[in-house]
Amino acid sequence: MAYRQPLCIVIRLPNVTLPQAELEAALGRCLDRYEPTRDRASTYAQIDIPGDRDQWAAALDYVQALHDPVQRLVQESLIGRPYLDIALTFPPSAGSRSLTIPTRLAAAAGEAGMDVEVSVYASETD
Helix, strand or coil: CCCCCCCEEEEEEEEECCCHHHHHHHHCCCCCEEEECCCCCCEEEEEECCCCCCHHHHHHHHHHHHHHHHHHHHHCCCCCCCEEEEEEEECCCCCCCCCCCCHHHHHHHHHCCCEEEEEEEECCCC
16 A cells, blocks of 8 residues: 655654763664753754655654664653654645554554654645
């Protein structure tokens, strides 16, 4: 089954207590964002899923690769529960919009302890 591609997919890591270099080493990945939260009580990090190929397949690869390190970091209270944020656009002419998340990705995210969030952004084009 061919799935419609989302606008983008990111992995968000809330309540980070590790320095950026240590978090990147623990995850085996570079971070695309690492910044304090608004209240400055903790840090927020983000990993962007590459959009240069099928984003669903890329997201599955990332989630599977991060499964063990994410679970360890959550158990050690070094990060909060991460989530997969899937963005889609909603053009003004549409009465509704839906997006199917592939079963394998949803299952892998759940097994890794990641919630799945869908963000909807208004767009000016259909």
